[in-house]
Amino acid sequence: MKKIYLYLILLLTVMASCKKEQALNVDITKSNLDTYAKGELDDWLETNFLNPYNMEILYRFDRYQASIDKEIAPVMEDKVRPIMEGVNLVFIKPYLELAGKGFLLPILPKEIALFGSGEYSDDQLTLGTADAGRQINLYVVNSYDKDDVLSVMGTPERPAAFHTMHHEFAHILHQNVPVPPGYEEISSSYVGSAWVGSGNTTATAKSLGFITRYARNNKNEDFAEMIATLLVGGQDQFDAYVNTATSETAIAKLRAKEQVVVDYFRNGHGLDFRNLQAKVRTAIETYAPVTIVPVPTWLSRGSYKGFSVDKNADSQSSAFVTAFNSAIAAASSPQYDSPITPTFELVFANPAVNRTAMILKFTDGTYSYWYNMTATVTTGASGTIKLVRAAPGTTAAYGNGTFLQAAVAPLLDYLTTKTFKVNWIEDVLPGSRSTLLGFFDQSDSKLGFYGRIQR
Template identity: 45%
Template structure:
């Protein structure tokens, strides 16, 4: 499988005046014991083994391992009290809907096999922060876990964006989406981040990052259609320029048909299950 490193950025400038973007605050590790020499398997490890390793063969790494994350970033370990809420959320809003629509074998076979949890954000030189990365279709790294609140719908969607994005990569690398998808929009560019969301939407792209190449366009459509739900997606389309709306609808129909033909999954039903899970979390 082609090795990929996918980054989902929060496109907000962090300044010294913005408390929510305070690196010093996020990197307070005074109450966290992450000495590997002190590690002993405990109840949390047993819970993760029972709920993820046994049923899905998914490893969850929460104890700080410098070699699992970028070496050029200052990062904080995850607080142990955040691990179960995060993983419960992932199971309830991502695994369960897919399992209900695609079956247990589907999710066991195709799911990423490792989640790595990091307490703080990964700060970039250009003023953005990296919220998650996905590598090779088998490893997902989630940042900013120490701030996670499962009752905050925006945070849940933000985390799910990364997971749905990468899982869609796994799907299309297993069974390719129709080539006709690649010709719907024009204007793919490696400099996607130099253009606004409005400019992207005017060309029929669901997000700025979708402009980077057709594969990212496809998985961004899948991810955003799922995290926004049908009503949310319709609102995005209806608020886009008139000339862009047919392009987004064409992409929607290809996504829906792809899931039916390749995986025998009713995408609209999956979309409804995902939204119900997010709303009732």
């Protein structure tokens, strides 16, 4: 069964006012595929793909490896090794490290054919195909540049090579172990080939609980798109997409599909999907550092719903702990008799529409004490977050917050008088990346406090 990515494009025809003809000075006998001499590139491909994986990489132009009714250009030889290094690191190695050769080699595609352009016809551009789990065709290789984030990561409208590889391999997986029954019922608004229509916008697909427009093609494409997006785009990208959906129904559908994928890998193939996901993300960022998105940027995009902070957790700063202890002591005095717990939440009020409005939430186990905050987030590698008190809401939790305001002033002041840089704290607590987010005091660059992110 052939799986195809098709993308509608507008083809412009430019009429020339004159035509100049000259003799074609090319010796076509040197293009005979049967008589070429192996070179350094062939040796490298044989060493890295044919010998270890029984996988042949086809890069010399063979018109019959692609659709003969479409226009296509051959691949430039100097583009072959860069993209195949990426395929090895981003697609093959993560599975190999996780599952081993016994699992992977029998189901790896046996051929990958490379083409310089996409396949063009009158109104279509094909960016990737796969045939019966045996051969995968990768297109648009001539424009590949691992130092260009769009070339490596692609977009939802035009996925790049690594998304295509993981998407097509997902089809191989579900051809061996079928998609779990009932998956198609989570989002049943499939439209077949009409997915390319103007009525199926990205916003429409998202509102219906689909990860991409193409996912509306059918159940199998939906499943493969979920897997490829979670692996290549990564969890932060997926969470930003889900958390910024305005439909609670769509959010529930996307989360349900995510859980099906995780369960499918564990129950169907004995694989830890989260481990695989982490390996793919590390491989992409190692192979192409240009793809690394700073944490403040993910914060501004809505990847995280908020943070849960524990004063008693290891490595919290003394300044933060002192401020918190002062608040606990004051709130526990007879005047208030509200011994707040050593934990609090700092959450976005509604990340779907606003990533500046946040709520600081305390509790004493019985009552809640809320304070509205306005967060100013600057993006980039040195991005920061600055919190400022905002007008309270009208619910009882805000009234409780006003009642306790004087008692918790030391902690409120600590949080609002400083500007914090935000980043992972894996150098402080190894293995905490993508789980614990640190707030570093910009004045001295030292860790102030950290919290567990809420996705």
